[in-house]
Amino acid sequence: MSEPEPELETMDKRVQRSKQTVLAATYKLLSEGGIGGVSVDGVSRLSGVSKTTIYRHWPSRTALLLDACSKLGTGPTIPDTGSLKGDVTMLAKHLAHELQSARWPAVLPSIIDAAERDPDLAQLHAGLHAGLMAPFLEVAERARKRGELAPGQKASEIVAAIVAPFFYRRWFSREPIDEEFVKSAVRDIVGRSKYK
Amino acid sequence: MSEPEPELETMDKRVQRSKQTVLAATYKLLSEGGIGGVSVDGVSRLSGVSKTTIYRHWPSRTALLLDACSKLGTGPTIPDTGSLKGDVTMLAKHLAHELQSARWPAVLPSIIDAAERDPDLAQLHAGLHAGLMAPFLEVAERARKRGELAPGQKASEIVAAIVAPFFYRRWFSREPIDEEFVKSAVRDIVGRSKYK
DNA sequence: ACAGCACGACACAGTATCGTATCATAAGCA
DNA sequence: TGCTTATGATACGATACTGTGTCGTGCTGT
Numbered sequence: 001m002s003e004p005e006p007e008l009e010t011m012d013k014r015v016q017r018s019k020q021t022v023l024a025a026t027y028k029l030l031s032e033g034g035i036g037g038v039s040v041d042g043v044s045r046l047s048g049v050s051k052t053t054i055y056r057h058w059p060s061r062t063a064l065l066l067d068a069c070s071k072l073g074t075g076p077t078i079p080d081t082g083s084l085k086g087d088v089t090m091l092a093k094h095l096a097h098e099l100q101s102a103r104w105p106a107v108l109p110s111i112i113d114a115a116e117r118d119p120d121l122a123q124l125h126a127g128l129h130a131g132l133m134a135p136f137l138e139v140a141e142r143a144r145k146r147g148e149l150a151p152g153q154k155a156s157e158i159v160a161a162i163v164a165p166f167f168y169r170r171w172f173s174r175e176p177i178d179e180e181f182v183k184s185a186v187r188d189i190v191g192r193s194k195y196k
Numbered sequence: 197m198s199e200p201e202p203e204l205e206t207m208d209k210r211v212q213r214s215k216q217t218v219l220a221a222t223y224k225l226l227s228e229g230g231i232g233g234v235s236v237d238g239v240s241r242l243s244g245v246s247k248t249t250i251y252r253h254w255p256s257r258t259a260l261l262l263d264a265c266s267k268l269g270t271g272p273t274i275p276d277t278g279s280l281k282g283d284v285t286m287l288a289k290h291l292a293h294e295l296q297s298a299r300w301p302a303v304l305p306s307i308i309d310a311a312e313r314d315p316d317l318a319q320l321h322a323g324l325h326a327g328l329m330a331p332f333l334e335v336a337e338r339a340r341k342r343g344e345l346a347p348g349q350k351a352s353e354i355v356a357a358i359v360a361p362f363f364y365r366r367w368f369s370r371e372p373i374d375e376e377f378v379k380s381a382v383r384d385i386v387g388r389s390k391y392k
Numbered sequence: 393a394c395a396g397c398a399c400g401a402c403a404c405a406g407t408a409t410c411g412t413a414t415c416a417t418a419a420g421c422a
Numbered sequence: 423t424g425c426t427t428a429t430g431a432t433a434c435g436a437t438a439c440t441g442t443g444t445c446g447t448g449c450t451g452t
Binding site for chain 2: 033034036106109110112113115116117122125126129160161163164165167168169171172173174188192
């Protein structure tokens, strides 16, 4: 918002290459060691781009970190099966798969930790979280318009109810997220939305 | 387990005092800055105990850290109101209060982050988690014996179902955990246990 | 072809960290 | 009281990190 953002097109090829290389390396270190595992020296070593150049493009380590983190949670395509159950099933399966294979789940705890103290990171976390939840929210909203949700029920509550058990499993109880679990989670949600 | 643990009674008064002082300082730094916020130098400065002495009692920073962390989750007294709803209500209120005021919720993310990579910390996390869940598990088990749970329902599932939304709120959506939320969470659980 | 600009290779200052070592002091224990 | 033992002050070496400064080289856009 405050950055002029000088249009990738008009950028010097060398700058493009450098920035991209550096971001890739940062992302790798990030996913391997969390926020604490990222140092400018480390990024320089891994990427082969000299530290001097890195500091030419990012004013500080924090800036680089925020830049890399912001490209973390690219959501899936939003399904549209026509029913809440169908949509949620697809999203839940996708989430289950990502939680166990993608790289961002390994990074998120360190962001949450940092957000506990640093306002900038808290904001970043809010953005990431919103991005992750967006598909679920969209699906819930549609169900609402279809009349599949009880009157008093907020869409965000549905979203929390479906996602919370997944997160709990991934980071707190650390149990595997198998097909059985996904099924029962979806069942709970759908059951809850219909009655009462 | 593997440590001889030389009986607090027989310890030199000076040792007792040092260890306690150091642990207190460590705990404070831990709750303020997470695991990353604890350095031996920092503990020394804050506690007034010299670094030399700290290294006399703990072989490494990690050892000190594990020692301090292990005293983190001292659970509440387990209620016994005679019904699942009563018990869960009490525990949920207690949890809600702790999540917003106690110090361990600020530390847990850093432990989870570390557990993502360090096996020792993963074990520590497992222990803490077990300690936190124990009261809920006990209460659920009792409900089971009373016949308040459906046959196929595992106690641990009930526990996960009640706790997950609290954790989600505290660390992911970062919404306040008010009385309304606690009520509806309890309602969900009790409803789920009775039918089907 | 040529000028400008980005680049890499240093080197540097300042800070913070983990552990270790030495030695004098003071507290506790018998 | 006197002996043992924990402690504090201090310095040290090794490492890692942030961020800046300098300078020569070579890629890029015109």
